[in-house]
Amino acid sequence: MNYEISNGISWKKYAYTFLITAVIFITAIFLSNYFSQKRINEIKNIESRIAVDILASETQFSLLSELSCRDIGSSFLSKELATLGDKLAYTEQNRGSDDPEVLNLKKYYSLLQIKDFLLMQKIKDRCGSVQANNGLSLMYFYSNEGDCEDCEKEGYVLTKLRSDYPELRVYSFDYNLDLSALQTLVSVYNIENKLPAILINDKVYYGFKSVEDMKVALPSLVELDKQKAKAEAEALKAKQATSSTKSN
Amino acid sequence: MHLISESMTYILLFIALYVEVFFLITYFEFSSSDEVEREKQITKFPSVSVIVPVWNEETTILKTIFSLLKLNYPKDKLSIFIVDDGSTDNTWKVVQRFARNSQIKLLQKENGGKHTALNYALEYVDSDLVGCLDADSYVHPEALKRIVVKFEDSEMMAVTPSVKIFEPKGLLGLIQKSEYIFGIFLRKVFSYLNALYITPGPFSIFRRSVFRQIGGYKKAHNTEDMEIAMRMQKNNMKIGNVHNAFIYTVAPTNLYALYKQRLRWVYGFLKNAIDYRGMFFKPQYGNLGMVVLPAAGFSVFSTMYFFGSMILSWVNSLIKTIQEISTVGINFKGFNLDLFYFNTDIIVFVSFIAVLGTLLIIVTSRGLAEEKHIFGLDSVFFLMFYTLLAPLWMTKAIYNVIFAQKTKWR
Numbered sequence: 001m002n003y004e005i006s007n008g009i010s011w012k013k014y015a016y017t018f019l020i021t022a023v024i025f026i027t028a029i030f031l032s033n034y035f036s037q038k039r040i041n042e043i044k045n046i047e048s049r050i051a052v053d054i055l056a057s058e059t060q061f062s063l064l065s066e067l068s069c070r071d072i073g074s075s076f077l078s079k080e081l082a083t084l085g086d087k088l089a090y091t092e093q094n095r096g097s098d099d100p101e102v103l104n105l106k107k108y109y110s111l112l113q114i115k116d117f118l119l120m121q122k123i124k125d126r127c128g129s130v131q132a133n134n135g136l137s138l139m140y141f142y143s144n145e146g147d148c149e150d151c152e153k154e155g156y157v158l159t160k161l162r163s164d165y166p167e168l169r170v171y172s173f174d175y176n177l178d179l180s181a182l183q184t185l186v187s188v189y190n191i192e193n194k195l196p197a198i199l200i201n202d203k204v205y206y207g208f209k210s211v212e213d214m215k216v217a218l219p220s221l222v223e224l225d226k227q228k229a230k231a232e233a234e235a236l237k238a239k240q241a242t243s244s245t246k247s248n
Numbered sequence: 249m250h251l252i253s254e255s256m257t258y259i260l261l262f263i264a265l266y267v268e269v270f271f272l273i274t275y276f277e278f279s280s281s282d283e284v285e286r287e288k289q290i291t292k293f294p295s296v297s298v299i300v301p302v303w304n305e306e307t308t309i310l311k312t313i314f315s316l317l318k319l320n321y322p323k324d325k326l327s328i329f330i331v332d333d334g335s336t337d338n339t340w341k342v343v344q345r346f347a348r349n350s351q352i353k354l355l356q357k358e359n360g361g362k363h364t365a366l367n368y369a370l371e372y373v374d375s376d377l378v379g380c381l382d383a384d385s386y387v388h389p390e391a392l393k394r395i396v397v398k399f400e401d402s403e404m405m406a407v408t409p410s411v412k413i414f415e416p417k418g419l420l421g422l423i424q425k426s427e428y429i430f431g432i433f434l435r436k437v438f439s440y441l442n443a444l445y446i447t448p449g450p451f452s453i454f455r456r457s458v459f460r461q462i463g464g465y466k467k468a469h470n471t472e473d474m475e476i477a478m479r480m481q482k483n484n485m486k487i488g489n490v491h492n493a494f495i496y497t498v499a500p501t502n503l504y505a506l507y508k509q510r511l512r513w514v515y516g517f518l519k520n521a522i523d524y525r526g527m528f529f530k531p532q533y534g535n536l537g538m539v540v541l542p543a544a545g546f547s548v549f550s551t552m553y554f555f556g557s558m559i560l561s562w563v564n565s566l567i568k569t570i571q572e573i574s575t576v577g578i579n580f581k582g583f584n585l586d587l588f589y590f591n592t593d594i595i596v597f598v599s600f601i602a603v604l605g606t607l608l609i610i611v612t613s614r615g616l617a618e619e620k621h622i623f624g625l626d627s628v629f630f631l632m633f634y635t636l637l638a639p640l641w642m643t644k645a646i647y648n649v650i651f652a653q654k655t656k657w658r
């Protein structure tokens with residue numbers, strides 16, 4: 001029966017419409033994959049930049065015996081670790097935590113963090129904590145397998161701390177990541193599977209820790225608060241002095 | 249669970265895009281030939297009767313009648329039947345001023361609902377064509393002439409006009425204005441597909457023989473204008489559309505009145521769709537059975553699905569924000585303009601194309617509606633708020649259908 005004549009149905013048109021819709025969808029899939037891959041590449045680029053930074057710093061550190069601790073400037077430790085962490089977290093959220101590319105990037109990121117941490121430890125041992133980022137660092141172990149209720153809350157606390165204290169280095173690790181170096185780190189510091197867990201100055205804290213708890217565990221933060229308050233008070237005083245001079 | 253909802257979203261998006269592409273292709277396929285047909289001039293004036301069912305319409309009925317009397321159509325060929333369906337206000341008194349007008353016949357009956365008023369008047373009608381006009385609507389002087397031309401096609405059994413909002417006011421008025429203009433495009437496309445399934449209460453004109461062949465109006469869940477069209481389609485009767493035959497209708501001015509009206513429409517559609525379920529996906533009912541009716545049903549459920557997903561996602565982010573504030577206080581991070589964080593999901597690109605299609609439909613429909621500008625503030629409001637408003641009545645209509653609760657006219 002020819003429906004095209006009797007009922008106004010054009011099967012060809014139905015098929016063409018399907019084709020056009022499919023082309024739009026395929027284009028959308030292609031574009032989405034293209035941009036997703038671009039993101040992965042950007043993360044890879046950041047990771048390789050950090051790797052170079054760490055290697056450069058390690059090399060510089062090896063030469064330290066011939067140099068003074070004072071030569072270790074603020075650029076000694078990579079500034080991009082935090083940015084990389086944010087971008088990786090976003091990518092993980094979009095592509096899923098079991099995406100093979102994401103897993104690889106995460107493993108590499110974890111390795112870079114461990115290397116950065118070890119480098120900082122070495123600086124601390126040789127030059128003291130002032131040169132080693134003022135001792136402003138912590139390790140955070142989380143899980144995103146749904147078995148850590150407080151990890152999300154702890155994430156908010158650490159994000160807040162990082163935005164209030166850009167000097168603070170937060171090394172975050174997925175506790176369940178299949179990475180031997182990470183497992184070694186876990187066993188070295190004897191970190192149990194009671195997440196969230198935070199390692200500060202060789203001491204492990206389990207469970208949710210608020211901003212205040214963190215300040216107790218990391219007194220350098222309180223010191224920074226005091227310095228900031230002092231600087232603000234001085235700035236205010238200077239401003240008042242300038243305005244009173246003007247009015248006179 | 250996440251995989252199921254994601255797959256569901258893509259399937260629904262694919263269908264929605266398919267329907268949009270199909271309608272746009274259809275429009276551009278037929279619009280040029282339609283233009284030629286529109287140039288046709290009327291060769292003979294058939295006799296026409298217009299039935300105006302009224303129930304407590306004392307404030308609007310005069311304007312409606314005057315607009316009919318101003319129609320550019322031979323007076324001896326046009327009769328107007330005013331049927332007072334047992335009004336309890338002064339409607340009957342108000343219409344008495346036309347008691348001596350030879351064009352107007354006044355009828356009165358006990359209240360029984362719009363369909364009974366129409367059927368009552370049909371018994372008195374002996375013209376070639378017969379139409380209906382709601383008492384809250386007004387006709388463009390050229391509307392009837394433009395519609396009647398279509399009946400030169402001997403197979404044409406009914407012709408629908410284009411309905412616009414009369415003097416739209418406020419946010420709701422503007423949203424409805426844009427919605428009605430959007431409807432002009434859809435009605436045009438449905439007519440090209442021979443798939444019109446509503447002959448709107450305001451000024452749809454029928455051959456009188458239609459009622460002889462398939463019977464009069466039915467209560468049809470208070471959407472008799474939908475039921476009669478579906479019955480006509482089931483009987484393979486051709487329904488056309490004249491997009492420049494403009495009818496102006498008074499829109500509900502408050503949200504509750506709009507909600508009640510739309511609840512009746514959507515409930516009526518769903519119930520009639522159930523009554524006429526045998527037409528769905530049946531090639532013998534042409535594009536109506538294969539695309540238009542399934543698409544109309546799909547639009548109700550997809551709107552509900554996307555609205556539900558949107559609410560869920562809002563609730564999720566609200567919970568997260570509350571959790572974050574209760575943990576660390578308000579911590580405004582500013583806007584991150586790094587291109588890295590721009591959403592490039594498949595859904596974003598598909599939605600972008602779908603929105604472009606919708607914009608094309610809006611621009612095209614405004615052309616059909618002879619609006620001055622191709623885009624207006626009303627279009628912006630429509631795009632912003634309609635998908636948030638529609639689920640209000642859709643949810644209740646679906647609830648009423650499932651739990652067998654009837655809707656009322658008023």
